[in-house]
Amino acid sequence: MTVLTTGNRLSKLKARFAPLFEQIAAGAAERDRSGELPYQQIADLAAAGFGAVRVPVSHGGAGATLPELFELFVDLAAADSNIAQALRAHFAFVEDRLIAAPGAGRDKWLARFVDGELVGNSWTEVGTVKVGDVITKVTPDGEGGFRINGTKYYSTGSIFADWLDTYAERTDTGKRVIAAVNRHQPGVELADDWDGFGQRTTGTGTSTFTDAIVAEEDLIDFDTRFKYQTAFYQQVLLAVLAGSAKAAERDFAAELKARKRTFSHAAANVAAEDPQLLQVIGEVSAAAFAAAGTVERVSQALEGAYETALALQAGEISAEEDEAANDAAELASAQAQVVLTPLVLNAITHAFDALAASATSVSKNLDRHWRNARTAGNHNPWVFKARLIGDLAVNGTELPRVWAIGASK
Numbered sequence: 001m002t003v004l005t006t007g008n009r010l011s012k013l014k015a016r017f018a019p020l021f022e023q024i025a026a027g028a029a030e031r032d033r034s035g036e037l038p039y040q041q042i043a044d045l046a047a048a049g050f051g052a053v054r055v056p057v058s059h060g061g062a063g064a065t066l067p068e069l070f071e072l073f074v075d076l077a078a079a080d081s082n083i084a085q086a087l088r089a090h091f092a093f094v095e096d097r098l099i100a101a102p103g104a105g106r107d108k109w110l111a112r113f114v115d116g117e118l119v120g121n122s123w124t125e126v127g128t129v130k131v132g133d134v135i136t137k138v139t140p141d142g143e144g145g146f147r148i149n150g151t152k153y154y155s156t157g158s159i160f161a162d163w164l165d166t167y168a169e170r171t172d173t174g175k176r177v178i179a180a181v182n183r184h185q186p187g188v189e190l191a192d193d194w195d196g197f198g199q200r201t202t203g204t205g206t207s208t209f210t211d212a213i214v215a216e217e218d219l220i221d222f223d224t225r226f227k228y229q230t231a232f233y234q235q236v237l238l239a240v241l242a243g244s245a246k247a248a249e250r251d252f253a254a255e256l257k258a259r260k261r262t263f264s265h266a267a268a269n270v271a272a273e274d275p276q277l278l279q280v281i282g283e284v285s286a287a288a289f290a291a292a293g294t295v296e297r298v299s300q301a302l303e304g305a306y307e308t309a310l311a312l313q314a315g316e317i318s319a320e321e322d323e324a325a326n327d328a329a330e331l332a333s334a335q336a337q338v339v340l341t342p343l344v345l346n347a348i349t350h351a352f353d354a355l356a357a358s359a360t361s362v363s364k365n366l367d368r369h370w371r372n373a374r375t376a377g378n379h380n381p382w383v384f385k386a387r388l389i390g391d392l393a394v395n396g397t398e399l400p401r402v403w404a405i406g407a408s409k
Contacts, residue, residue, distance in 0.1 A: 010068045013053065017072060020044055025079035025247075029365045031201050032372075037192060038083050038201055042160045046116040051087070054094050059107070060114035066306060067299035070239050074292055077243020078250065081372045082201040084243060086157035088236040089121030093165045093180075096226045099309045105217060112162075120158030120183070122166040122207045124405065125151070131406035134169040138179050138214060146170075146214045148179050152207040158183065159190045159203035166209070167222070178225065180218040187212035198368070198375030227326040228305035230401050231333035235298050237376045238336050241344040242291035244373040249288045251366060252351040253281050255359065263356075280354040287347035294336045301325075301332035330399045331392065334385040341377040348373055 024041050031038060045051065054069055055061020064072070069091070077084035097109040125135050136150025148168060158164050164181040181188060187210045194204035226232075256278075259271040268274040308325040311317040348370045352359050359366055391397040 009062070009064070010071065013062060013064060013068060013072060014075065017045075017048065017050060017075070020048055020050075021075055021079040024076070024083060028080040028082075029368065031080070032082070032368045033362075033365050035200055037159065037203055038080065038086070039160060041080070041083060042086060042118070045083070045087075046118055049114070049116075051090055051094070051116065051118055052110075052113040054091065054098060055110050055113050056098075059110040061110070065299075066303040067296060070235060070295055070299045070302075071292075073236065073239035074242045074246065074295055077240045078246040079243075080201075081240045081244050081247070081376065082199050085199055085236065085240050085376065086160060086202045087118070088233060089157050089165050090119045090161065091236070092229060092232055093119040093163075095232055095306075096178075096220070096229070099226050099306065099313070100224075101313075117162040118157075118160060119163045119165050119180070120155060120161030120203075122152040122155045122158055122164040122181070124154045126153045127407070129406045132404045133406060134167065134176060136166065136168040136209065137171050138168045138177060138219065139171045141213075144216065146179075146216060146219065147211045148181060148209045148214050149211060150209050152209075154194070154204055155190065155207040156202050156204040158207050159192055159205060164188070164207060166207070170219070176222040178220040178222055179214045180220065181209065181212055181214055185212060196375050198371035198373070226309065227322075227401060228302055228309075228329045230403075231298070231302060231305070231326075231329040234333040234337055234380060235295070235302060237379055238291075238295050238298060238333065238340055240376040241340045241373055242288065242295045244369050244376070245284070245288035245291045245344045245347055248348045248351045248366075248369040249281065249285045251369070252284065252354055252359075255364070255366070256281060256354050259355065261356070277354045280350060284347050284351045284354075287343055291340055291344055294340055298329075298332045298336045301329040305329040326401060327398055330401050331389070334389055334399060337380070337382045338386045338389065341382045344373050345370065345377060 049062065052061040053064040053072065057063040073084055094113055097106055100106045129135050136148065136152060138146050138148045141147045148166065150168065152166065161183060164183050166179045166181050167176070168179045169176055183190065189208040191206045192203060193206055194200070194202065257272045262269065262271045262274070266274055267276050271277060305325045305328070308317060308322045312319065312322040388399050392399060
């Protein structure tokens with residue numbers, strides 16, 4: 001197994017992107033307040049090569065490991081958790097192409113990532129669709145290509161993207177596929193209609209396809225999708241939680257340091273020297289530290305699944321060893337989700353105890369950290385994960401690595 005973190009490379013990557021992250025953080029509170037979408041900030045990240053950090057050096061990328069990627073992700077989420085989540089689908093698609101069979105098709109996608117092209121999400125259907133059904137269809141157009149029709153919701157990051165990673169069903173074969181749809185064409189309509197109280201500027205909304213063109217080479221058999229995808233998607237949300245805790249520590253500490261008022265019954269004459277208030281910030285800091293450490297542990301499990309995928313392709317390990325690594329990644333992400341969701345939410349709530357009523361001022365917008373963490377924590381409900389982990393511990397029942405959502409039966 002390769003070394004998970006090359007300190008020199010990681011330090012160079014952190015130094016490379018730190019100025020961009022600082023610029024992103026400077027405007028995050030105002031974007032959250034106004035609802036302004038971070039088009040420029042995401043474009044700047046793409047232009048700086050952030051979307052290609054996982055691409056091998058031999059293909060023009062930075063060659064980052066998964067632990068390195070997600071350490072950067074925590075830093076980005078601390079700057080603006082919305083932008084980190086908006087790039088969730090992009091990095092999942094990159095991961096899928098990294099373990100795809102070598103060849104011209106894979107090389108074309110890696111080159112696109114290096115050129116700064118981004119991929120958005122377009123998977124979820126709502127309404128009367130039954131669990132497991134796929135209403136979005138891909139149909140041969142009789143001219144060697146395909147047309148896609150359907151509507152997807154919760155299309156996080158798609159409004160910033162060049163390609164849409166779209167879960168669909170072929171009408172000619174009945175197979176489930178990922179259709180990589182070029183969003184810069186007639187027949188693709190994207191709306192920013194997400195109305196959640198948190199993660200407001202992730203560009204999450206509705207994607208509508210009306211006879212949009214899809215090249216046959218851009219139809220990917222869903223059964224070949226990388227096996228640790230669910231754990232990977234969850235890990236982005238874990239990084240969002242860890243980054244939110246880190247941001248809360250930063251912003252609440254700054255507020256306490258600048259505070260000019262105190263109470264007659266306080267433990268110190270200056271709020272920034274009050275031992276009780278300092279303890280609160282210390283506890284928030286410790287929670288952020290634990291969150292980042294948990295993300296790192298999941299990253300190591302994901303790196304193990306990535307390495308076994310390559311080893312399986314090379315005929316160096318058995319299918320059973322590959323399955324075990326993927327199961328380990330899924331378990332790690334589930335355990336982390338059960339731990340981090342309440343840990344981070346409670347820490348951010350507790351952070352308000354270091355300040356007084358002025359902390360609730362809309363102008364300060366400190367509540368965005370809690371709202372964003374609460375929203376990220378509501379994805380893929382952790383209560384189901386806790387039950388599944390318990391079933392594994394007691395009965396040896398493996399966790400599902402792919403699931404669906406739809407109307408109740």
